[in-house]
Amino acid sequence: MSIQIFILGTLSEEQCHPYDIKKRILKHLDQTDAKVTEGTIYYNFEVLLKKGLIEKIEIIQTDNRPDKTTYGITEKGRDALQEGIYAAFQKFTNVQSLYAALVNLDKVDLHKIAYLIEDILRKLEKRIAYIKPDRPEIEEFEVDLKDTLLLMKDHAYHSIQSDITWLQKLLHHVQSRALKK
Structure with a gap:
């Protein structure tokens, strides 16, 4: 859930594309052992979309490039973000398990x-x-x-x-x- 917390936290601040999330994860968690691939990020976007926690906002089409989809968070997603942050602390296993929650403390x-x-x-x-x-x-x-x-x-x-x-x-x-x- 930590990647999902990070995605929801980012989308609670602005609409963006999964690649933008990857850049932010690398920026915020680069000093950690977090191994995040594009596939992992896109998979988690799909999971969040199916749960109704995020929604597609805009699909940008350009020549010779795949479509670029921008996402935003839903109200259900905002609630899930808070629940996920609290759950990260309730299910504490080690300090690293809190990293995604820590960058979103302003939301709880x-x-x-x-x-x-x-x-x-x-x-x-x-x-x-x-x-x-x-x-x-x-x-x-x-x-x-x-x-x-x-x-x-x-x-x-x-x-x-x-x-x-x-x-x-x-x-x-x-x-x-x-x-x-």
């Missing part, structure tokens, strides 16, 4: 986003307490496996701690923006 209630971030932080704090590297349950394994398991736990612990630190920064950012509104 920031107080609700702050609450959802606080909920993510509570869940991550529980996970990090469970996998804390110095917990003794690894003692029963043989030495080689024990070392490997400790390294895996260490990686998981530091990854979650990194996400917690970043989400705390995001929470502060969202709360300060919410106060300004």
Whole structure:
């Protein structure tokens, strides 16, 4: 849904062609591991069109070139955009799963986003307490496996701690923006 959130967010600001969306995705998400092909974008446009979330606005025909279709968002699409942004936070798996939602925070209630971030932080704090590297349950394994398991736990612990630190920064950012509104 993240590509669809990005498409809906862009179309909520202006009507455009799928190729324009691809350029924006590359501009906004180029520093990430996002692998977005033209086929993926056109496929998602078709899905959104079939769901009634976007509509064809204009078909431009030029010589020696394929038709160029411009799309816009529908009211149903605006509602789906908000729901998709909230769902991205509710179904949090990692920071990258939020990227498309983050560039569209101006389209949702920031107080609700702050609450959802606080909920993510509570869940991550529980996970990090469970996998804390110095917990003794690894003692029963043989030495080689024990070392490997400790390294895996260490990686998981530091990854979650990194996400917690970043989400705390995001929470502060969202709360300060919410106060300004």
